[in-house]
Amino acid sequence: MATAHGAEHGTTPTDYIVHHLTHLKVGEGFWTFHLDTLLMSAVLAVLVGWVFRAAARRASAGVPGKFVGFIELVYDFVDGQVADIYHGDRRFMVALALSLFTWIVSMNTMDLLPIDLPGSFAAVFGAPYWRVLPTADINGTMAMALVVLLLIVIAAIRAKGVGGYLHEWIAAPFGGHPLLWIPNVVLNAVELLSKPVSLGMRLFGNMFAGELLFMLIALLGFLVVGATAGSAAGFLAQVAMGTAWAIFHILIIVLQAYIFMVLPVVYIAMAEEHH
């Protein structure tokens, strides 16, 4: 979230934005690692896993406490969504949807931290850059989407066998005539690949845009130069717009996580259907 202390002294607005869009990197070329993305997502994954494991250990057939009750509420919500879409043994689907939903919500929520706080905190440990939002890194979102793609293919092969799955590639949707094999393959490739691409790009786009808007709102802090009317206007505008966007952003955080939770289940359910 934007705070009034947006601008670092001695930098231009461009420098400020660029600084906030730069990852903490190690490595060269393809073998570059975004340490901030990796660390934040791993820490949040451990946190989410630990919280849910703690609730799972305490869950019993008796009356649940407030903590376990809350976790069960989340579980019930996800389970209900999966049950509507996926018919059959849905334990793995629930695990997939639950881990996606909780992890993405926790990562997206990092966007609500004061925008300069993570960077300043990281600077204490000597890190020059720190992007706190793993879902605003295309690596983060596309990695999840690729795992989903693999799960779709595995589910399809499990349901139809390797032969059946390959046959579907060449024979669906137009028909089994040899002349139609190439159009079928092209269409299937587009259909299959569009799923992870749209999944990953949707989440990335939403969170990147949200983060960028927080940065732009924070730029209003550059107007604060002293005890002038302009400073006051800039300050008030920053606080008002930052608050409004943060509140609206809560919706986006949960909505995007929800979409990323439901669509993989839909895709896998579709992949297991026989044509």
Add this chain to the structure above:
Amino acid sequence: MTVNATFIGQMLVFVLLLWFFWKFVVPPIAQAITDRQKKIAEGLAAAERGQRDLDEAKTRADAVVREARERANQILDQANRRSNEMIDGAKQAAGAEGERLLASARAEAASETARARDELRREVGALAVAGAARLLQREVDPAAHAKLLDELAGEIARG
């Protein structure tokens, strides 16, 4: 926004998280919820059974009370009838006893009357003999005039 090796790391993190949820989070929660559902279903069934038992017991209790009331009424009727019978019987017995006493009194009175009459007749006979003796200044032989005296006594007794 370049794709690089971070991608691989992120996939690994996600796969591990997914595996963790699949193995350690979802089964216990699902188990707990299933168990609780079963428990609640059992509780509801037990409550229903209890309600049904209660209804049955109420019906049974009503029947028992009704029967007891009928029986009490019966007993009351019987008692009333019996008491009436006893009263009637007593009345009849008293009436019969009264009659009997009356009859015996009458009989006694009659026998008393008859005795008095006999005595009177005897005395009248004696008096008549004595009077006649006095009138005739002589002894009348009752044996000689017994027929006459008897006639006289019979007239007195009749009269």
